[in-house]
Structure formats: C-alpha cells, structure tokens
Amino acid sequence: MTALLEVQGLKSGYGRIPILMGVDFTLSAGEFLGILGHNGMGKTTLIRTLMGYLPATGGRIVLDGRDVTAAKPAAKAAAGIGYVPQGRQIFPDLSVYENLRMGQAGKRRESREVIDRVLTMFPRLTRLLDRRGGALSGGEQQLLALARCLCTEPRMILLDEPTEGIQPNILDEIVETLHELRRQTGIAMILVEQNLEFLTALSDRLLIIQKGVITDEVSPELMADPERIADFVGMHA
Numbered sequence: 001m002t003a004l005l006e007v008q009g010l011k012s013g014y015g016r017i018p019i020l021m022g023v024d025f026t027l028s029a030g031e032f033l034g035i036l037g038h039n040g041m042g043k044t045t046l047i048r049t050l051m052g053y054l055p056a057t058g059g060r061i062v063l064d065g066r067d068v069t070a071a072k073p074a075a076k077a078a079a080g081i082g083y084v085p086q087g088r089q090i091f092p093d094l095s096v097y098e099n100l101r102m103g104q105a106g107k108r109r110e111s112r113e114v115i116d117r118v119l120t121m122f123p124r125l126t127r128l129l130d131r132r133g134g135a136l137s138g139g140e141q142q143l144l145a146l147a148r149c150l151c152t153e154p155r156m157i158l159l160d161e162p163t164e165g166i167q168p169n170i171l172d173e174i175v176e177t178l179h180e181l182r183r184q185t186g187i188a189m190i191l192v193e194q195n196l197e198f199l200t201a202l203s204d205r206l207l208i209i210q211k212g213v214i215t216d217e218v219s220p221e222l223m224a225d226p227e228r229i230a231d232f233v234g235m236h237a
C-alpha cells in the first residue's frame, strides 16, 4: 500500500506547554489506523494538530507527498482530510438534513447527489431527516457527524473518540457503518480512542500513545486478543 499521510516528529502544545513530543507514523491509502491512549495522553491534541486547528511547533505532515504542515483547516479539508470532532459538534437547532448540507458548505456548488449517496449508508438518519440535531441521541449524533464529514467527500477521516457517551447497541451500529464505509469507498481513517474493543474491531494496525509520543505498535497477533493488549498497555477495556 502507498503512504497517504506521513507524520514525522510532530510537535505541538498549548502556549508554552508542550503536549506532542514528536509523533511519527504513516497512514496507507485505505488503511484504518487505531491510536489508543488514556485520558490526557494527547489524542485530541494530535487530531487537532493534524487538522490545522493547533499549529505544529515541529515536525512535518505530508499528504500524498505534499507538505501540508502549516495548512489551515479549510485547506486541509479541501485537500481531502475529513474531521469528526470529539463531542460531535453538530448544529443542535438545524435539522439532520440541514446538518448534512453544512458538510457541503465549503464546496462551490451544493450537491444533493452527494448527500443522497452518503445517506444510503445511514438508514437510521434517513428516517430522521427533519428531526432537530439537538433532539438526537448521542449515538445518532455521532452517525450524523460522520455522515456530515462524508458530505465533504474526504479521502481520509480523523475520528476523535467516537464512542464517548454512546449506548452499546448503537455502538455496534457505528462499527458496522464504518466497516461498510470501508467496503464501499476504500477510505482511510485515523481513529483515536480509549475504547480498546472498538479499536480492535476496526483497526488494521494499532498504535499506543503515551504522554505525547507513540510508544508501541501492537502486533497483529496481539490485536486478536484484547485481554492481552490490555495487559500489554496497562489498561482494560
């Protein structure tokens, strides 16, 4: 597989407080890469730095051979990086359909076809198109945030803690939807999480982040055995 995204020695932080201390990894085209870490280990900081909401203070982000380290979020989105933020950030007073239209807001012309095509993968949302975003359950909001991101027509997606505050039954549906998305589109994805089961269900590869650096890559044999990964990284699902 060819490298879609290369991250080399990436550093960032808040003011003078360094958080990412030099993160290195590669994402291949079509790959689902899981990044596992406890609270406060720098997962959201990594995603926000990759997307350009936080400036990198060192290192490089290379997309398809092009250095995009200093690109602003809108330029990253235009280059094909999709972002599903932690906490979803859907528009509570807009309907589900209007939220999806926001995913097309950066395009020159809005395309109903794109929204319709995305919706074929989200039967639950299709039944709720007129419902206010704020009236959806946490899991439905997560599906909406993912669908809205797909309406930007990304080549890869940054997914920040999608399982946070979500009921187990709809979590299974989110896992299924992501599997289906991969089958249908071959999109690449970086999933940052503290939910080990979710990550092992979806990831081709699993990296461990601790205190702002990638400390380990979990071998494929270990990936099949969540209990052993939990022992390995000192955390339990």
Ligand SMILES: Nc1ncnc2c1ncn2[C@@H]1O[C@H](COP(=O)(O)OP(=O)(O)OP(=O)(O)O)[C@@H](O)[C@H]1O
Residues within 6 Å of the ligand: 014, 017, 019, 037, 038, 039, 040, 041, 042, 043, 044, 045, 046, 161, 194
């Ligand atoms: N705006 C901020 N200003 C200063 N420090 C921050 C800010 N946001 C996060 N931090 C600190 O940066 C560190 C990494 O936070 P980050 O949100 O990236 O962690 P995380 O792994 O995503 O954890 P969580 O699961 O809690 O979101 C933490 O020590 C956190 O307190």
